[in-house]
Amino acid sequence: MRTFKIILAYDGTDYVGWQRQANGISVQALIEDALRALDGGDVTVAGAGRTDAGVHALGQVASFTIARELSPDALRRAINARLPHAIRVLSAEEAPAGFHPRFGARRKTYRYRLWNGDVLSPFERAYAWHVPGPLDVEAMGAAARLLEGRHDFAAFQATASDVATTVREIVASNISTTNDTLDAEEEPSSHKGLNLSVPRVARGGELIVYEVTGSGFLRHMVRIIVGSLVEIGRGRQPVEWMSAVIAARDRAAAGPTAPPQGLFLVGVEYAAALADGS
Protein backbone atom coordinates (compact mmCIF):
# COMPACT_ATOMS: atom_id res chain seq x y z
CA MET A 1 0.00 0.00 0.00
CA ARG A 2 1.33 3.43 -0.90
CA THR A 3 0.17 6.85 0.28
CA PHE A 4 -0.03 9.71 -2.20
CA LYS A 5 -0.35 13.44 -1.80
CA ILE A 6 -2.07 15.24 -4.67
CA ILE A 7 -2.61 18.92 -5.40
CA LEU A 8 -5.94 19.82 -6.97
CA ALA A 9 -7.58 22.78 -8.66
CA TYR A 10 -11.33 22.88 -9.02
CA ASP A 11 -14.16 25.13 -10.05
CA GLY A 12 -16.60 24.67 -7.17
CA THR A 13 -19.60 26.17 -8.96
CA ASP A 14 -21.47 22.93 -9.58
CA TYR A 15 -20.55 21.03 -6.41
CA VAL A 16 -21.88 20.86 -2.85
CA GLY A 17 -18.33 21.48 -1.63
CA TRP A 18 -15.28 19.39 -0.88
CA GLN A 19 -16.88 17.01 1.56
CA ARG A 20 -19.03 14.03 0.62
CA GLN A 21 -22.71 14.75 1.34
CA ALA A 22 -25.99 12.97 0.80
CA ASN A 23 -27.61 15.91 -1.03
CA GLY A 24 -25.36 16.43 -4.04
CA ILE A 25 -22.07 15.85 -5.80
CA SER A 26 -18.92 16.67 -3.86
CA VAL A 27 -15.33 16.95 -5.05
CA GLN A 28 -14.24 14.33 -2.51
CA ALA A 29 -16.82 11.82 -3.78
CA LEU A 30 -15.75 12.30 -7.40
CA ILE A 31 -12.11 11.68 -6.54
CA GLU A 32 -12.99 8.66 -4.40
CA ASP A 33 -15.09 7.29 -7.26
CA ALA A 34 -12.19 7.79 -9.68
CA LEU A 35 -9.81 6.00 -7.31
CA ARG A 36 -12.24 3.14 -6.72
CA ALA A 37 -12.40 2.56 -10.48
CA LEU A 38 -8.61 2.71 -10.58
CA ASP A 39 -7.75 0.65 -7.49
CA GLY A 40 -10.61 -1.84 -7.49
CA GLY A 41 -11.79 -1.12 -3.93
CA ASP A 42 -13.02 1.62 -1.65
CA VAL A 43 -10.53 4.44 -1.14
CA THR A 44 -10.95 7.25 1.39
CA VAL A 45 -9.58 10.64 0.38
CA ALA A 46 -8.68 13.23 3.02
CA GLY A 47 -8.54 16.91 2.13
CA ALA A 48 -6.64 19.84 3.66
CA GLY A 49 -9.58 22.26 3.57
CA ARG A 50 -13.32 21.59 3.60
CA THR A 51 -14.33 24.11 0.98
CA ASP A 52 -18.05 24.92 0.97
CA ALA A 53 -20.46 24.75 -1.98
CA GLY A 54 -19.43 27.20 -4.69
CA VAL A 55 -15.94 27.74 -3.24
CA HIS A 56 -13.00 27.09 -5.57
CA ALA A 57 -9.50 25.70 -5.18
CA LEU A 58 -6.27 26.52 -6.92
CA GLY A 59 -4.17 24.33 -4.65
CA GLN A 60 -6.25 22.00 -2.47
CA VAL A 61 -4.16 19.15 -1.04
CA ALA A 62 -5.54 15.65 -0.60
CA SER A 63 -4.14 12.24 0.31
CA PHE A 64 -5.13 8.60 0.07
CA THR A 65 -3.63 5.12 0.19
CA ILE A 66 -3.93 2.66 -2.70
CA ALA A 67 -2.58 -0.76 -3.55
CA ARG A 68 -2.03 -0.23 -7.24
CA GLU A 69 1.53 0.37 -8.40
CA LEU A 70 1.61 3.54 -10.46
CA SER A 71 4.16 6.29 -10.86
CA PRO A 72 2.91 9.61 -9.43
CA ASP A 73 2.61 11.07 -12.90
CA ALA A 74 0.71 8.09 -14.30
CA LEU A 75 -1.56 8.31 -11.26
CA ARG A 76 -2.22 12.01 -11.95
CA ARG A 77 -3.17 11.28 -15.55
CA ALA A 78 -5.30 8.27 -14.60
CA ILE A 79 -7.33 10.24 -12.04
CA ASN A 80 -7.77 13.20 -14.40
CA ALA A 81 -9.06 10.87 -17.11
CA ARG A 82 -11.89 9.90 -14.71
CA LEU A 83 -12.76 13.39 -13.45
CA PRO A 84 -14.87 16.16 -14.99
CA HIS A 85 -12.80 19.04 -16.44
CA ALA A 86 -13.94 21.25 -13.56
CA ILE A 87 -11.59 19.24 -11.30
CA ARG A 88 -7.94 18.66 -12.16
CA VAL A 89 -5.11 16.94 -10.36
CA LEU A 90 -2.17 19.28 -10.90
CA SER A 91 0.49 17.08 -9.38
CA ALA A 92 0.94 13.86 -7.40
CA GLU A 93 3.77 12.59 -5.23
CA GLU A 94 4.31 9.76 -2.81
CA ALA A 95 3.94 10.72 0.86
CA PRO A 96 4.90 9.02 4.12
CA ALA A 97 2.28 6.54 5.38
CA GLY A 98 1.07 8.82 8.18
CA PHE A 99 0.61 11.92 6.03
CA HIS A 100 -2.70 13.73 6.60
CA PRO A 101 -3.25 16.90 4.57
CA ARG A 102 -5.31 18.65 7.25
CA PHE A 103 -3.52 17.69 10.46
CA GLY A 104 -0.11 18.12 8.86
CA ALA A 105 -0.86 21.56 7.39
CA ARG A 106 1.24 24.38 8.78
CA ARG A 107 -0.34 27.26 6.88
CA LYS A 108 -3.13 27.78 4.41
CA THR A 109 -3.73 30.65 2.03
CA TYR A 110 -7.14 31.77 0.80
CA ARG A 111 -7.98 34.42 -1.76
CA TYR A 112 -11.27 36.28 -2.04
CA ARG A 113 -12.12 38.24 -5.20
CA LEU A 114 -14.47 41.24 -5.22
CA TRP A 115 -15.73 42.96 -8.35
CA ASN A 116 -16.28 46.67 -7.78
CA GLY A 117 -18.10 48.22 -10.73
CA ASP A 118 -21.59 48.95 -12.07
CA VAL A 119 -21.83 45.90 -14.30
CA LEU A 120 -20.48 42.50 -13.27
CA SER A 121 -18.48 40.93 -16.09
CA PRO A 122 -20.18 37.71 -17.27
CA PHE A 123 -16.77 36.05 -16.91
CA GLU A 124 -16.59 36.93 -13.21
CA ARG A 125 -20.10 35.87 -12.20
CA ALA A 126 -18.95 32.56 -10.68
CA TYR A 127 -15.58 33.82 -9.42
CA ALA A 128 -16.18 37.10 -7.61
CA TRP A 129 -18.62 38.90 -5.31
CA HIS A 130 -20.18 41.86 -7.09
CA VAL A 131 -19.94 44.90 -4.80
CA PRO A 132 -21.00 48.01 -6.73
CA GLY A 133 -20.66 51.54 -5.40
CA PRO A 134 -17.74 53.43 -3.89
CA LEU A 135 -15.34 51.37 -1.77
CA ASP A 136 -12.52 52.77 0.34
CA VAL A 137 -9.88 50.20 -0.58
CA GLU A 138 -7.21 51.82 1.59
CA ALA A 139 -9.42 51.55 4.67
CA MET A 140 -10.11 47.91 3.80
CA GLY A 141 -6.38 47.27 3.56
CA ALA A 142 -5.70 48.92 6.92
CA ALA A 143 -8.46 46.87 8.54
CA ALA A 144 -7.17 43.68 6.92
CA ARG A 145 -3.77 44.20 8.53
CA LEU A 146 -5.40 44.48 11.99
CA LEU A 147 -6.24 40.77 11.70
CA GLU A 148 -2.60 39.72 11.56
CA GLY A 149 -1.28 38.00 14.66
CA ARG A 150 -2.59 35.43 17.11
CA HIS A 151 -6.21 36.15 18.06
CA ASP A 152 -9.38 34.49 19.24
CA PHE A 153 -11.40 34.66 16.03
CA ALA A 154 -14.68 33.48 17.60
CA ALA A 155 -16.47 36.48 16.01
CA PHE A 156 -15.48 35.17 12.56
CA GLN A 157 -16.97 31.71 12.85
CA ALA A 158 -20.26 30.40 11.49
CA THR A 159 -22.78 30.04 14.29
CA ALA A 160 -23.29 26.51 15.67
CA SER A 161 -19.69 25.55 14.89
CA ASP A 162 -18.08 23.22 17.37
CA VAL A 163 -14.29 23.41 17.61
CA ALA A 164 -11.94 22.96 20.56
CA THR A 165 -10.44 26.43 20.24
CA THR A 166 -11.17 29.49 18.14
CA VAL A 167 -7.65 30.88 18.50
CA ARG A 168 -5.79 31.06 15.19
CA GLU A 169 -2.73 32.86 13.90
CA ILE A 170 -2.90 34.98 10.75
CA VAL A 171 0.54 35.66 9.30
CA ALA A 172 -0.50 37.79 6.32
CA SER A 173 -3.76 39.60 5.55
CA ASN A 174 -3.74 41.95 2.57
CA ILE A 175 -5.96 43.78 0.12
CA SER A 176 -4.74 44.47 -3.39
CA THR A 177 -6.32 45.67 -6.62
CA THR A 178 -5.58 44.28 -10.02
CA ASN A 179 -6.76 44.28 -13.58
CA ASP A 180 -5.67 40.70 -14.15
CA THR A 181 -9.02 39.60 -15.48
CA LEU A 182 -9.90 37.85 -18.66
CA ASP A 183 -11.52 40.91 -20.20
CA ALA A 184 -8.81 43.32 -19.12
CA GLU A 185 -5.90 41.45 -20.67
CA GLU A 186 -3.40 43.85 -22.10
CA GLU A 187 -4.08 44.61 -25.73
CA PRO A 188 -1.12 44.24 -28.06
CA SER A 189 0.46 47.65 -28.50
CA SER A 190 -0.36 47.54 -32.20
CA HIS A 191 -4.02 47.93 -31.27
CA LYS A 192 -3.58 50.94 -29.05
CA GLY A 193 -5.40 53.95 -30.43
CA LEU A 194 -7.60 51.95 -32.78
CA ASN A 195 -10.64 53.50 -31.10
CA LEU A 196 -12.25 50.16 -30.51
CA SER A 197 -15.82 50.31 -29.38
CA VAL A 198 -15.02 48.80 -26.01
CA PRO A 199 -16.02 51.04 -23.13
CA ARG A 200 -13.23 50.11 -20.74
CA VAL A 201 -14.52 52.39 -18.02
CA ALA A 202 -18.14 51.29 -18.20
CA ARG A 203 -17.38 47.62 -18.24
CA GLY A 204 -14.20 47.73 -16.26
CA GLY A 205 -14.82 48.13 -12.65
CA GLU A 206 -12.00 46.90 -10.57
CA LEU A 207 -11.01 43.59 -9.13
CA ILE A 208 -10.23 43.80 -5.43
CA VAL A 209 -8.40 40.80 -4.03
CA TYR A 210 -8.16 39.86 -0.37
CA GLU A 211 -5.52 37.28 0.45
CA VAL A 212 -4.95 35.75 3.84
CA THR A 213 -2.45 33.20 5.14
CA GLY A 214 -2.86 31.59 8.53
CA SER A 215 -2.29 28.58 10.73
CA GLY A 216 -5.86 27.49 10.20
CA PHE A 217 -9.31 28.86 9.56
CA LEU A 218 -12.69 28.50 11.25
CA ARG A 219 -15.82 27.68 9.29
CA HIS A 220 -16.78 30.71 7.11
CA MET A 221 -13.91 32.68 8.65
CA VAL A 222 -12.58 34.19 5.42
CA ARG A 223 -16.07 35.01 4.16
CA ILE A 224 -17.03 36.74 7.44
CA ILE A 225 -13.74 38.67 7.36
CA VAL A 226 -14.54 39.81 3.81
CA GLY A 227 -18.12 40.73 4.73
CA SER A 228 -16.68 42.84 7.55
CA LEU A 229 -14.03 44.44 5.30
CA VAL A 230 -16.78 45.49 2.89
CA GLU A 231 -18.68 47.18 5.75
CA ILE A 232 -15.54 49.24 6.32
CA GLY A 233 -14.99 49.81 2.59
CA ARG A 234 -18.52 51.17 2.28
CA GLY A 235 -17.86 53.59 5.14
CA ARG A 236 -20.43 51.99 7.44
CA GLN A 237 -17.73 51.24 9.99
CA PRO A 238 -14.33 52.80 10.72
CA VAL A 239 -11.07 50.85 10.33
CA GLU A 240 -10.72 50.40 14.12
CA TRP A 241 -14.06 48.59 14.23
CA MET A 242 -12.21 45.47 13.06
CA SER A 243 -10.28 45.37 16.35
CA ALA A 244 -13.54 45.77 18.28
CA VAL A 245 -15.06 42.85 16.36
CA ILE A 246 -12.09 40.63 17.22
CA ALA A 247 -12.36 41.67 20.89
CA ALA A 248 -16.11 40.97 20.98
CA ARG A 249 -15.59 37.24 20.19
CA ASP A 250 -19.23 37.24 19.11
CA ARG A 251 -20.46 36.39 15.59
CA ALA A 252 -23.15 39.08 15.90
CA ALA A 253 -20.47 41.76 16.16
CA ALA A 254 -18.98 41.03 12.72
CA GLY A 255 -20.26 41.84 9.23
CA PRO A 256 -22.30 39.53 6.99
CA THR A 257 -20.89 36.37 5.42
CA ALA A 258 -19.63 37.11 1.91
CA PRO A 259 -21.00 34.75 -0.78
CA PRO A 260 -19.00 31.59 -1.61
CA GLN A 261 -18.16 32.15 -5.28
CA GLY A 262 -15.44 34.74 -4.58
CA LEU A 263 -13.41 32.37 -2.39
CA PHE A 264 -10.41 30.29 -3.51
CA LEU A 265 -8.24 27.95 -1.49
CA VAL A 266 -4.88 28.99 -2.95
CA GLY A 267 -2.48 26.60 -1.28
CA VAL A 268 -1.42 24.64 1.75
CA GLU A 269 2.02 24.70 3.30
CA TYR A 270 3.64 21.80 5.13
CA ALA A 271 6.77 21.44 7.17
CA ALA A 272 9.69 20.85 4.80
CA ALA A 273 10.03 17.14 5.58
CA LEU A 274 6.44 16.42 4.61
CA ALA A 275 6.43 18.76 1.63
CA ASP A 276 9.30 16.68 0.28
CA GLY A 277 7.38 13.51 0.90
CA SER A 278 10.41 12.27 2.83
Added chain:
Amino acid sequence: MRTFKIILAYDGTDYVGWQRQANGISVQALIEDALRALDGGDVTVAGAGRTDAGVHALGQVASFTIARELSPDALRRAINARLPHAIRVLSAEEAPAGFHPRFGARRKTYRYRLWNGDVLSPFERAYAWHVPGPLDVEAMGAAARLLEGRHDFAAFQATASDVATTVREIVASNISTTNDTLDAEEEPSSHKGLNLSVPRVARGGELIVYEVTGSGFLRHMVRIIVGSLVEIGRGRQPVEWMSAVIAARDRAAAGPTAPPQGLFLVGVEYAAALADGS
Protein backbone atom coordinates in the same frame (compact mmCIF):
# COMPACT_ATOMS: atom_id res chain seq x y z
CA MET B 1 -39.28 55.65 -32.16
CA ARG B 2 -35.65 55.80 -31.10
CA THR B 3 -32.68 53.71 -32.20
CA PHE B 4 -30.15 52.54 -29.64
CA LYS B 5 -26.68 51.10 -29.93
CA ILE B 6 -25.65 48.81 -27.10
CA ILE B 7 -22.35 47.13 -26.26
CA LEU B 8 -22.59 43.64 -24.82
CA ALA B 9 -20.37 41.10 -23.12
CA TYR B 10 -21.43 37.49 -22.92
CA ASP B 11 -20.23 34.08 -21.97
CA GLY B 12 -21.29 32.00 -24.96
CA THR B 13 -20.86 28.60 -23.27
CA ASP B 14 -24.54 27.82 -22.84
CA TYR B 15 -25.91 29.39 -26.05
CA VAL B 16 -26.30 28.31 -29.67
CA GLY B 17 -24.56 31.53 -30.69
CA TRP B 18 -25.58 35.11 -31.36
CA GLN B 19 -28.22 34.40 -33.96
CA ARG B 20 -31.75 33.26 -33.21
CA GLN B 21 -32.17 29.57 -34.08
CA ALA B 22 -34.90 26.99 -33.76
CA ASN B 23 -32.71 24.47 -31.91
CA GLY B 24 -31.64 26.34 -28.80
CA ILE B 25 -31.29 29.58 -26.89
CA SER B 26 -29.43 32.39 -28.65
CA VAL B 27 -28.11 35.66 -27.29
CA GLN B 28 -30.15 37.60 -29.85
CA ALA B 29 -33.37 35.88 -28.79
CA LEU B 30 -32.76 36.62 -25.11
CA ILE B 31 -32.21 40.31 -25.82
CA GLU B 32 -35.24 40.47 -28.11
CA ASP B 33 -37.33 38.80 -25.40
CA ALA B 34 -36.07 41.31 -22.82
CA LEU B 35 -36.93 44.22 -25.14
CA ARG B 36 -40.37 42.81 -25.94
CA ALA B 37 -41.14 42.70 -22.22
CA LEU B 38 -39.87 46.26 -21.95
CA ASP B 39 -41.40 47.81 -25.05
CA GLY B 40 -44.66 45.87 -25.26
CA GLY B 41 -44.16 44.64 -28.83
CA ASP B 42 -41.82 42.72 -31.08
CA VAL B 43 -38.35 44.22 -31.38
CA THR B 44 -35.68 43.05 -33.83
CA VAL B 45 -32.09 43.28 -32.65
CA ALA B 46 -29.23 43.43 -35.15
CA GLY B 47 -25.71 42.39 -34.12
CA ALA B 48 -22.28 43.34 -35.47
CA GLY B 49 -20.89 39.79 -35.44
CA ARG B 50 -22.67 36.45 -35.67
CA THR B 51 -20.72 34.61 -33.01
CA ASP B 52 -21.09 30.82 -33.13
CA ALA B 53 -22.14 28.47 -30.33
CA GLY B 54 -19.64 28.61 -27.47
CA VAL B 55 -17.97 31.80 -28.75
CA HIS B 56 -17.80 34.71 -26.30
CA ALA B 57 -18.01 38.49 -26.58
CA LEU B 58 -16.31 41.25 -24.65
CA GLY B 59 -17.66 44.02 -26.89
CA GLN B 60 -20.39 42.82 -29.24
CA VAL B 61 -22.39 45.74 -30.69
CA ALA B 62 -26.12 45.53 -31.31
CA SER B 63 -28.89 47.93 -32.26
CA PHE B 64 -32.67 48.12 -32.20
CA THR B 65 -35.51 50.62 -32.36
CA ILE B 66 -38.07 50.99 -29.59
CA ALA B 67 -40.96 53.30 -28.78
CA ARG B 68 -40.46 53.53 -25.05
CA GLU B 69 -38.85 56.69 -23.71
CA LEU B 70 -35.91 55.71 -21.54
CA SER B 71 -32.54 57.26 -20.92
CA PRO B 72 -29.69 55.10 -22.29
CA ASP B 73 -28.56 54.26 -18.79
CA ALA B 74 -32.05 53.32 -17.59
CA LEU B 75 -32.38 51.18 -20.73
CA ARG B 76 -29.10 49.41 -19.96
CA ARG B 77 -30.26 48.60 -16.44
CA ALA B 78 -33.72 47.52 -17.58
CA ILE B 79 -32.35 45.09 -20.16
CA ASN B 80 -29.79 43.68 -17.73
CA ALA B 81 -32.53 43.09 -15.16
CA ARG B 82 -34.20 40.78 -17.72
CA LEU B 83 -31.10 38.91 -18.91
CA PRO B 84 -29.19 36.00 -17.37
CA HIS B 85 -25.90 37.02 -15.73
CA ALA B 86 -24.02 35.36 -18.57
CA ILE B 87 -25.08 38.29 -20.78
CA ARG B 88 -24.54 41.91 -19.76
CA VAL B 89 -25.23 45.19 -21.50
CA LEU B 90 -22.12 47.26 -20.72
CA SER B 91 -23.35 50.53 -22.21
CA ALA B 92 -26.17 52.00 -24.26
CA GLU B 93 -26.39 55.16 -26.34
CA GLU B 94 -28.81 56.65 -28.83
CA ALA B 95 -27.82 56.13 -32.48
CA PRO B 96 -28.99 57.68 -35.77
CA ALA B 97 -32.10 56.00 -37.22
CA GLY B 98 -30.17 54.24 -40.00
CA PHE B 99 -27.46 52.77 -37.79
CA HIS B 100 -26.72 49.10 -38.44
CA PRO B 101 -23.99 47.50 -36.32
CA ARG B 102 -22.82 45.11 -39.03
CA PHE B 103 -23.02 47.22 -42.18
CA GLY B 104 -21.63 50.27 -40.40
CA ALA B 105 -18.68 48.45 -38.86
CA ARG B 106 -15.26 49.61 -40.03
CA ARG B 107 -13.12 47.17 -38.10
CA LYS B 108 -13.61 44.26 -35.76
CA THR B 109 -11.19 42.71 -33.32
CA TYR B 110 -11.23 39.07 -32.23
CA ARG B 111 -9.11 37.36 -29.62
CA TYR B 112 -8.36 33.64 -29.43
CA ARG B 113 -6.93 32.10 -26.24
CA LEU B 114 -4.80 28.96 -26.22
CA TRP B 115 -3.70 27.11 -23.10
CA ASN B 116 -0.31 25.47 -23.58
CA GLY B 117 0.46 23.16 -20.66
CA ASP B 118 0.03 19.58 -19.46
CA VAL B 119 -3.06 20.22 -17.37
CA LEU B 120 -5.82 22.59 -18.45
CA SER B 121 -6.82 24.87 -15.60
CA PRO B 122 -10.46 24.20 -14.61
CA PHE B 123 -10.96 27.97 -14.87
CA GLU B 124 -9.92 28.00 -18.52
CA ARG B 125 -11.95 25.03 -19.71
CA ALA B 126 -14.67 27.20 -21.30
CA TYR B 127 -12.37 30.06 -22.36
CA ALA B 128 -9.37 28.52 -24.08
CA TRP B 129 -8.28 25.75 -26.42
CA HIS B 130 -6.03 23.25 -24.63
CA VAL B 131 -2.96 22.64 -26.80
CA PRO B 132 -0.42 20.60 -24.80
CA GLY B 133 3.10 19.88 -25.98
CA PRO B 134 5.87 22.12 -27.28
CA LEU B 135 4.75 25.12 -29.35
CA ASP B 136 7.04 27.45 -31.26
CA VAL B 137 5.36 30.70 -30.31
CA GLU B 138 7.84 32.82 -32.29
CA ALA B 139 7.05 30.93 -35.48
CA MET B 140 3.33 31.35 -34.78
CA GLY B 141 3.84 35.11 -34.38
CA ALA B 142 5.81 35.36 -37.63
CA ALA B 143 3.10 33.41 -39.47
CA ALA B 144 0.37 35.56 -37.90
CA ARG B 145 1.98 38.69 -39.33
CA LEU B 146 1.92 37.18 -42.84
CA LEU B 147 -1.87 37.52 -42.73
CA GLU B 148 -1.75 41.30 -42.45
CA GLY B 149 -2.83 43.21 -45.54
CA ARG B 150 -5.54 42.86 -48.14
CA HIS B 151 -5.93 39.22 -49.25
CA ASP B 152 -8.44 36.78 -50.62
CA PHE B 153 -9.08 34.68 -47.50
CA ALA B 154 -11.12 31.97 -49.27
CA ALA B 155 -8.90 29.30 -47.66
CA PHE B 156 -10.01 30.50 -44.23
CA GLN B 157 -13.74 30.18 -44.71
CA ALA B 158 -16.07 27.42 -43.55
CA THR B 159 -17.04 25.22 -46.47
CA ALA B 160 -20.47 25.88 -48.00
CA SER B 161 -20.33 29.57 -47.10
CA ASP B 162 -21.92 31.93 -49.57
CA VAL B 163 -20.57 35.48 -49.64
CA ALA B 164 -20.11 37.95 -52.48
CA THR B 165 -16.38 38.30 -51.95
CA THR B 166 -13.80 36.58 -49.78
CA VAL B 167 -11.38 39.52 -49.92
CA ARG B 168 -10.78 41.11 -46.53
CA GLU B 169 -8.19 43.41 -45.02
CA ILE B 170 -6.39 42.46 -41.83
CA VAL B 171 -4.75 45.47 -40.19
CA ALA B 172 -3.19 43.71 -37.20
CA SER B 173 -2.51 40.03 -36.52
CA ASN B 174 -0.42 39.21 -33.45
CA ILE B 175 0.51 36.44 -31.07
CA SER B 176 1.34 37.27 -27.47
CA THR B 177 1.84 35.30 -24.29
CA THR B 178 0.56 36.31 -20.92
CA ASN B 179 0.03 35.06 -17.42
CA ASP B 180 -3.06 37.20 -16.91
CA THR B 181 -5.18 34.32 -15.78
CA LEU B 182 -7.27 33.92 -12.71
CA ASP B 183 -4.96 31.38 -11.13
CA ALA B 184 -1.77 33.23 -12.01
CA GLU B 185 -2.70 36.51 -10.36
CA GLU B 186 0.27 38.09 -8.76
CA GLU B 187 0.61 37.09 -5.16
CA PRO B 188 1.02 39.96 -2.71
CA SER B 189 4.72 40.43 -2.08
CA SER B 190 4.18 39.56 1.56
CA HIS B 191 3.49 35.99 0.47
CA LYS B 192 6.58 35.55 -1.63
CA GLY B 193 8.80 32.86 -0.22
CA LEU B 194 6.10 31.30 1.92
CA ASN B 195 6.74 27.97 0.18
CA LEU B 196 3.07 27.45 -0.57
CA SER B 197 2.15 24.06 -1.87
CA VAL B 198 1.17 25.41 -5.27
CA PRO B 199 3.15 23.88 -8.09
CA ARG B 200 3.25 26.89 -10.38
CA VAL B 201 5.12 25.06 -13.06
CA ALA B 202 2.98 21.94 -13.10
CA ARG B 203 -0.31 23.78 -13.12
CA GLY B 204 0.90 26.83 -14.97
CA GLY B 205 1.31 26.25 -18.58
CA GLU B 206 1.11 29.38 -20.58
CA LEU B 207 -1.69 31.37 -22.09
CA ILE B 208 -1.07 32.19 -25.74
CA VAL B 209 -3.28 34.90 -27.15
CA TYR B 210 -3.93 35.55 -30.82
CA GLU B 211 -5.51 38.90 -31.59
CA VAL B 212 -6.63 40.03 -35.02
CA THR B 213 -8.21 43.25 -36.28
CA GLY B 214 -9.71 43.48 -39.73
CA SER B 215 -12.29 45.04 -42.00
CA GLY B 216 -14.46 41.97 -41.69
CA PHE B 217 -14.24 38.23 -41.16
CA LEU B 218 -15.53 35.21 -43.03
CA ARG B 219 -17.38 32.42 -41.23
CA HIS B 220 -14.90 30.46 -39.00
CA MET B 221 -12.05 32.63 -40.36
CA VAL B 222 -10.38 33.32 -37.01
CA ARG B 223 -10.74 29.71 -35.89
CA ILE B 224 -9.23 28.38 -39.14
CA ILE B 225 -6.39 30.90 -38.84
CA VAL B 226 -5.73 29.67 -35.29
CA GLY B 227 -5.91 26.02 -36.35
CA SER B 228 -3.31 26.83 -39.02
CA LEU B 229 -1.10 28.76 -36.59
CA VAL B 230 -1.06 25.74 -34.28
CA GLU B 231 0.10 23.52 -37.17
CA ILE B 232 3.06 25.89 -37.50
CA GLY B 233 3.57 26.10 -33.74
CA ARG B 234 3.76 22.30 -33.55
CA GLY B 235 6.40 22.30 -36.28
CA ARG B 236 4.21 20.41 -38.76
CA GLN B 237 4.47 23.29 -41.21
CA PRO B 238 7.03 26.09 -41.71
CA VAL B 239 6.18 29.76 -41.23
CA GLU B 240 6.03 30.37 -45.01
CA TRP B 241 3.28 27.77 -45.35
CA MET B 242 0.83 30.45 -44.21
CA SER B 243 1.48 32.44 -47.40
CA ALA B 244 0.96 29.29 -49.46
CA VAL B 245 -2.37 28.67 -47.73
CA ILE B 246 -3.53 32.22 -48.54
CA ALA B 247 -2.45 31.78 -52.16
CA ALA B 248 -4.27 28.42 -52.46
CA ARG B 249 -7.68 30.03 -51.79
CA ASP B 250 -8.86 26.54 -50.86
CA ARG B 251 -10.23 25.50 -47.44
CA ALA B 252 -8.49 22.14 -47.79
CA ALA B 253 -5.09 23.86 -47.82
CA ALA B 254 -5.49 25.39 -44.34
CA GLY B 255 -5.30 23.79 -40.90
CA PRO B 256 -8.23 22.48 -38.85
CA THR B 257 -10.88 24.76 -37.34
CA ALA B 258 -9.96 25.60 -33.74
CA PRO B 259 -12.75 24.93 -31.20
CA PRO B 260 -15.18 27.76 -30.40
CA GLN B 261 -14.56 28.26 -26.67
CA GLY B 262 -11.25 30.08 -27.14
CA LEU B 263 -12.76 32.81 -29.31
CA PHE B 264 -13.85 36.27 -28.13
CA LEU B 265 -15.32 39.13 -30.12
CA VAL B 266 -13.35 41.94 -28.48
CA GLY B 267 -14.81 45.03 -30.08
CA VAL B 268 -16.19 46.76 -33.14
CA GLU B 269 -14.99 50.06 -34.51
CA TYR B 270 -17.17 52.56 -36.37
CA ALA B 271 -16.46 55.74 -38.27
CA ALA B 272 -16.24 58.60 -35.77
CA ALA B 273 -19.65 60.10 -36.64
CA LEU B 274 -21.45 56.86 -35.90
CA ALA B 275 -19.38 56.03 -32.85
CA ASP B 276 -20.60 59.34 -31.41
CA GLY B 277 -24.18 58.49 -32.23
CA SER B 278 -24.36 61.77 -34.12
